[in-house]
Amino acid sequence: MGEKPRTIRRWAFGYSRRGKDYEPAIFPDHPESIEAQALTFLDLVELLFIKGCLQAGVSWPKVREAASTAARLLGAGAPIVQGGGVRTDILAGMYQAGDSVATIASWFEVEEHEVLAAIRYEEGRAA
Numbered sequence: 001m002g003e004k005p006r007t008i009r010r011w012a013f014g015y016s017r018r019g020k021d022y023e024p025a026i027f028p029d030h031p032e033s034i035e036a037q038a039l040t041f042l043d044l045v046e047l048l049f050i051k052g053c054l055q056a057g058v059s060w061p062k063v064r065e066a067a068s069t070a071a072r073l074l075g076a077g078a079p080i081v082q083g084g085g086v087r088t089d090i091l092a093g094m095y096q097a098g099d100s101v102a103t104i105a106s107w108f109e110v111e112e113h114e115v116l117a118a119i120r121y122e123e124g125r126a127a
Contacts, residue, residue, distance in 0.1 A: 001048060011047055013037055025050050025067050046070075081118050084110035091115050092122035 001008065009015075014024040026046040039047075046067065053063045079088045086108045094104045095115070105112045 001044070001051065003047075003051065008039075008047060009037065011050060012039055012043060023064070025064055027068070079118075079121060081110055081114040083114050084108050086110060086118075088118035088121050091118040095119050 003011075010022070011025045015022050026043055050063055050067060053066065054060075058066075080086060081088060081091065091104055091108065091110075091114075094107075095101065099107075101112050101115045101119075104110075104115045108115075
């Protein structure tokens with residue numbers, strides 16, 4: 001990656017400085033990897049993306065916002081709908097929060113039947 005190990009640790013697992021805690025820039029998929037301070041291949045890809053953003057002059061707040069949004073929407077290893085690559089739990093969560101199937105489909109640019117399938121899938125997981 002071309003970064004010092006301590007920089008990678010800070011980006012991946014967060015750090016404290018002068019009494020202030022800084023959140024990690026990425027959100028590893030496996031909680032046990034946080035305790036062991038181990039990174040998956042996908043974690044490394046995220047870190048490379050962050051490095052590229054910083055080198056392009058993107059501010060840390062914008063990098064953190066983009067990383068958080070990407071983690072929420074693309075959740076590696078999480079079930080997604082085929083058409084748009086959106087996580088099923090996000091679609092089902094929006095429905096449970098009161099949004100209509102049509103609104104959700106429009107917002108994420110997926111078919112309504114995909115939203116319905118995501119809702120059914122997540123309801124089955126919860127049972």
